[in-house]
Amino acid sequence: MNKGTVAFLRGLVVFTLLLARPVLVRSADTIIVGVSGPSINMVYSFVARDAGLWQKYGVDARVVLFEAGSLLAQAMLSGDVKISISSGPAAIAARTQGADTIIVAACVNTLPYSIVAAKGITQWAQLRGKKIAISRLGSGTDTAIRLVLKKYGLDAAKDVMIVQLGTQPSRFQALAAGAIDATIISPPLDLAAKKQGYQILVNIAELGIPYPQQVIETTDRFVRENPQTVKNFLKGFIEGVRYAATHKDETHKIITKYLNTADPEIVEATYQSYLQVTDYSAYPNMEGLRNAMEEVAQRVPAVKSKKPEDFVNTRFLKELEKEGFFKQLYK
Structure with missing residues (x-):
């Protein structure tokens, strides 16, 4: 590898370690948002945060990066992470095995690898x-x-x-x-x-394989106890998805900052991949969930008795749709 690539890789590793440090002090109103990365899926959360879109809807979110979806799933089970942006299989396995994790939205319904x-x-x-x-x-x-x-x-x-x-x-x-x-x-x-x-x-x-690559996941308990927080979080997140698609220069700066690269070719390729794989409807894809369930069932046989609908709660998306949020956002 050349020196530029080595520096880029080291930067990603350092960034991962910095974001994954334990939270020592935080506001009681702050929610921890876990992200599986580092990769393109970081863009969604950091755009929403850096553009002030969660703040716009009254949500104080701290983003913490985990090196794998399975580690993020463990943090969700512990209760430290209230909302996560990760891949669907972790949520499917956890819920099948008794956890109350639930998918409330999705931003990538195919495989971006x-x-x-x-x-x-x-x-x-x-x-x-x-x-x-x-x-x-x-x-x-x-x-x-x-x-x-x-x-x-x-x-x-x-x-x-x-x-x-x-x-x-x-x-x-x-x-x-x-x-x-x-x-x-x-x-x-x-x-x-x-x-x-x-x-x-x-x-x-x-x-174009349907697959729940990036889903927004929380728990039944958090939905019960903090429904407005979940709804407002989704509003900020979904608006962030739209913001990235319509504010190329600003999104380029965010990609440059968090992926620690100034290579314009890499930044543009990352941005184009974002546009290619993003599902702007925010709804989980049922066929994609079935694909994930078939694979998870090889390790967790009890998944075979489940339906895709058992793992999702689209209540908030339906409410936002009824209230005209999507229509207003994409007009």
């Missing part, structure tokens, strides 16, 4: 017997890689070795060091990898 392979690997068949890195077992990257391998005729349990290596920068570094043969990453690291000569086997977003 790319599969990046070592420079000598150019075909899917060459992955047989090879090591493929994800963040953690049970995370969104785990489910995504299994779905894509299946689509290309490979059995994740028999044909490849899936290893857990944490964050995307860590996985990319392992690929560069030759410790693994492929990994799953999202913008902007897929572009950085391509610029370094690594093979992009597939841009999964172009496959």
